[in-house]
Amino acid sequence: MVSFKVSLVSTSPIDGQKPGTSGLRKKVKVFKQPNYLENFVQATFNALTTEKVKGATLVVSGDGRYYSEQAIQIIVKMAAANGVRRVWVGQNSLLSTPAVSAIIRERVGADGSKATGAFILTASHNPGGPTEDFGIKYNMENGGPAPESITDKIYENTKTIKEYPIAEDLPRVDISTIGITSFEGPEGKFDVEVFDSADDYVKLMKSIFDFESIKKLLSYPKFTFCYDALHGVAGAYAHRIFVEELGAPESSLLNCVPKEDFGGGHPDPNLTYAKELVARMGLSKTDDAGGEPPEFGAAADGDADRNMILGKRFFVTPSDSVAIIAANAVGAIPYFSSGLKGVARSMPTSAALDVVAKNLGLKFFEVPTGWKFFGNLMDAGMCSVCGEESFGTGSDHIREKDGIWAVLAWLSILAHKNKETLDGNAKLVTVEDIVRQHWATYGRHYYTRYDYENVDATAAKELMGLLVKLQSSLPEVNKIIKGIHPEVANVASADEFEYKDPVDGSVSKHQGIRYLFEDGSRLVFRLSGTGSEGATIRLYIEQYEKDASKIGRDSQDALGPLVDVALKLSKMQEFTGRSSPTVIT
Ligand SMILES: O=P(O)(O)OC[C@H]1O[C@H](O)[C@H](O)[C@@H](O)[C@@H]1O
Ligand SMILES: [Mg+2]
Structure with a gap:
């Protein structure tokens, strides 16, 4: 076993390290400045209670954007030096933000270990590459983003930091190969475990949705499907879930190879940036992809927590999407079969969800923008489904919004509404039909x-x-x-x-x-x-x-x-x- 030593590096505070809504996001060149990443990581370690660091298990991964590999190597060396017991890394540094949340909550290591937190390396929907953005945020034991009490502490620590420990001589860990590498440090054993990016997440999705009924929908010849990962980390899940598990044809996947610069695009699933999908769905004012558009289309952002849902020549606003999922969840999604504990939306999101909550007699909450506010409600058992206008939809299966979950929720609703169609007895109920029906009922x-x-x-x-x-x-x-x-x-x-x-x-x-x-x-x-x-x-x-x-x-x-x-x-x-x-x- 390779052993390592710990050295203390002196540093001084760097301005502007205040975490925003979702962590620290800056240009790559800012992150590459000497001690920039190191200061923030140490400020985070110092903001946590000792048991979340010493002997703890930490997840470190992200959307695979440019600078992720270097950042992981630095964080691994600092984790080792801070007395962390093991670091869990998704193969090739890839874990979607929802998958990280799921892994913190669900994954149990071979020796029974559980993670108590994660560094997620992403700038979400911001472009990536040497001249673009990098980002880092810390998630807590419940799988959700650190609350303000912690991010404030992190920021305060960045203003006073003087030194950080690092295991300079720890050899570079190969994060492209699955397996455990063990090291011996002054405080004992330190492991880095690289594992499949999709396994844990797929398992969770299969426990929530009825994959058989979705599979039946996708195999129905008149139901056509298309998914665009915008070259983000969703690509690492899309093939596995949509093609291998649910039987969609390979050709239904667009831009599903994760790239460190997102293929030069802006990985934000909206009508402006998801150009190719928008054209394929017959919604582009300028380009026509030719041919009959698919019945269902969806896209994700860089770290796969956002989603955009489209029907044939039809856009579903995110505010309607969460309302429609809430209105149909109980019958269509096994996870919700015993009812919804409550629903919530962010303040700027439209009041479509309010009307559903009122009609169905559900508890309802209006929270500020930012997913962390939903997490508290969920931890207290007060909220099952929530969403934001900013293309975020999710549920209490994890503590982040979940782009692929939203697609599976829509496919479940479509499968449910098309039960008779799939048995050969009726006309296909489309995405547009579902939305129009919803408006007719709720306004x-x-x-x-x-x-x-x-x-x-x-x-x-x-x-x-x-x-x-x-x-x-x-x-x-x-x-x-x-x-x-x-x-x-x-x-x-x-x-x-x-x-x-x-x-x-x-x-x-x-x-x-x-x-x-x-x-x-x-x-x-x-x-x-x-x-x-x-x-x-x-x-x-x-x-x-x-x-x-x-x-x-x-x-x-x-x-x-x-x-x-x-x-x-x-x-x-x-x-x-x-x-x-x-x-x-
Ligand atoms: O502050 P904005 O740029 O409007 O972004 C707001 C969004 O930021 C991130 O994506 C958060 O995870 C979302 O919960 C939030 O809605
Ligand atoms: Mg995101």
């Missing part, structure tokens, strides 16, 4: 999001400042609105969203600026917490329509007047210099 929440990416941070702050100021004079605001579009309803109330966690009582302030209209419409403005440069302003626009004769409009048309009001009220163009958003979803 439709027209919804759109405008993103202004990488705008000047000062200008963005000023814009938000103006919107807060306007909130104190609603009569004035309503006068402005009437001057723009007299048919738009009055603003009934306006505030900055604040959340008191019903489980731990913690309060999160300034979680987005809301204008709530008398007819149930909403305008929400937020600054993104996940960007790595400048500021990104997000504007969320929503309007509820109950009248069945009016639920079939084009959503941009239906929302036109409200959009206009939002842009003029906020002086968007004046502050940002932008005449149109970077992305509309």
Whole structure:
């Protein structure tokens, strides 16, 4: 057995290591600066209680983006030096964010060991490569992102760090080969175990869904399917699940080979960035992929926690997606057969889920943006299904959102609704049919999001400042609105969203600026917490329509007047210099 020594390296604090909504995300060149990654990793170790470090088992992996392999080698050396007992690594550094959560919660090592935390190496949906983004975040024992109490401590530690221990002489570990490598250090044995990226996750999915019924759906000739991993880590699961387990043809997988630069693309599953899928599904305004589009299409982001669901020439908004999953879960998904404990959405997500919760008599929660808020509810047994407008959907099977889970949930609902069809007796019920049926039952929440990416941070702050100021004079605001579009309803109330966690009582302030209209419409403005440069302003626009004769409009048309009001009220163009958003979803 190779032995290693521990040396102490002196360092000094580096500015700007405050973790955002989902960890620390910066350009690769920033991460490559001397001690940058090391300082953050040590600040994290120092923020944890001793038993989470000494003798502990730690998962380290991610979406395989550029710099992952080097980062893993550094973290392994630091883990060894900090007295960690074993590090678990997905083969080739690949583990999706949901798979990491599942592994922390479910995996038991050959010697009975269980992980107590993970470093997830990802910048999620941000591009990768030498000039793009890298990221790191720490997840806790419950499989969810570290709560603010820990991330605040990490940040404080980054401001005072003076030294870190490292096992400089520990040889590079081959993370491409499955197996355990053992070392001997001053505090005893240290193992690095490399294992199959998909095994544990596939097992979990099979315990949640009825794979046989999905298989039957996928083998039905009129049901065609397509999945785009955007060259992210979802590719490491897609072949195994959709092709090997469920029998989909190889040709149904698009961009399913994980690449360290995501093939030069932007691995964010939305109508702008998932271009190839959007064209194949017959939804592109400019390219036509030719041929009849598949009945079902889906995409994932870089670390496979996000999802986009499409039907033939049809886009399902994420806010509708979670509402539809919640409305159908009990009959369609075995995991939920005894009912839902409750449902939750993030504040900017449309109120489609609220209506389902009300009709079905389910507990309902509105939380700030960020998955960690759902985790607390789930740990307390208060929430089964949740989702966000930002293409995140999930359940209490883990403590992260789960892109492939969402696809399997939709396939389960389709299989359920098509029981008779699959037996040869009826017409195929499509994705679009399911959504339209849902609107007819619950009403439709027209919804759109405008993103202004990488705008000047000062200008963005000023814009938000103006919107807060306007909130104190609603009569004035309503006068402005009437001057723009007299048919738009009055603003009934306006505030900055604040959340008191019903489980731990913690309060999160300034979680987005809301204008709530008398007819149930909403305008929400937020600054993104996940960007790595400048500021990104997000504007969320929503309007509820109950009248069945009016639920079939084009959503941009239906929302036109409200959009206009939002842009003029906020002086968007004046502050940002932008005449149109970077992305509309
Ligand atoms: O802050 P934003 O850029 O709007 O991003 C918000 C999103 O960030 C990450 O993806 C989190 O995991 C999500 O829970 C959150 O909704
Ligand atoms: Mg992600």
